[in-house]
Amino acid sequence: xxxxxxxxxxxxxxxxxxxxxxxxxxxxxxxxxxxxxxxxxxxxxxxxxxxxxxxxxxxxxxxxxxxxxxxxxxxxxxxxxxxxxxxxxxxxxxxxxxxxxxxxxxxxxxxxxxxxxxxxxxxxxxxxxxxxxxxxxxxxxxxxxxxxxxxxxxxxxxxxxxxxxxxxxxxxxxxxxxxxxxxxxxxxxxxxxxxxxxx
Numbered sequence: 001x002x003x004x005x006x007x008x009x010x011x012x013x014x015x016x017x018x019x020x021x022x023x024x025x026x027x028x029x030x031x032x033x034x035x036x037x038x039x040x041x042x043x044x045x046x047x048x049x050x051x052x053x054x055x056x057x058x059x060x061x062x063x064x065x066x067x068x069x070x071x072x073x074x075x076x077x078x079x080x081x082x083x084x085x086x087x088x089x090x091x092x093x094x095x096x097x098x099x100x101x102x103x104x105x106x107x108x109x110x111x112x113x114x115x116x117x118x119x120x121x122x123x124x125x126x127x128x129x130x131x132x133x134x135x136x137x138x139x140x141x142x143x144x145x146x147x148x149x150x151x152x153x154x155x156x157x158x159x160x161x162x163x164x165x166x167x168x169x170x171x172x173x174x175x176x177x178x179x180x181x182x183x184x185x186x187x188x189x190x191x192x193x194x195x196x197x198x199x
Contacts, residue, residue: 067079140176
């Protein structure tokens with residue numbers, strides 16, 4: 001299971017869902033109604049449930065990104081404006097009907113970043129359950145995904161993406177040098193292949 005979600009990607013790069021939606025995977029498109037901190041799809045190409053949309057995904061509501069919270073039905077889900085921290089109380093968006101809704105995920109890029117973290121730590125996918133500090137690795141995973149997303153945008157001629165891709169690439173290096181993967185055995189691994197064992 002990945003450490004980061006689309007919500008983590010959004011928090012680090014607020015415009016990425018607007019500017020690079022083409023690089024993601026579209027889950028749902030349609031219209032919906034917002035009441036309080038709840039979004040109910042009134043017309044869509046597929047239900048939220050069928051598309052696997054749940055907490056951690058991001059919805060563009062009239063092109064404004066919002067966090068999605070727990071799904072409450074096949075076509076209903078909690079929603080919030082972007083919060084400072086995932087554990088903060090939801091911030092209800094403006095209510096309305098007939099709102100344009102697009103849900104795009106960067107899950108493929110996050111999955112690739114996840115695999116790179118495991119490889120850098122000298123671990124196999126079967127070792128994932130042994131990692132005890134996944135929440136600490138979420139930022140690295142999101143940054144690594146963003147490095148790939150913005151590099152792709154640079155590749156199709158988005159000149160503003162060059163600087164962003166370079167910044168996230170450098171940040172990957174900084175985080176890799178500082179972070180450790182901690183295992184349930186007490187062993188710690190750097191992301192350069194070095195193993196540290198507590199005495």
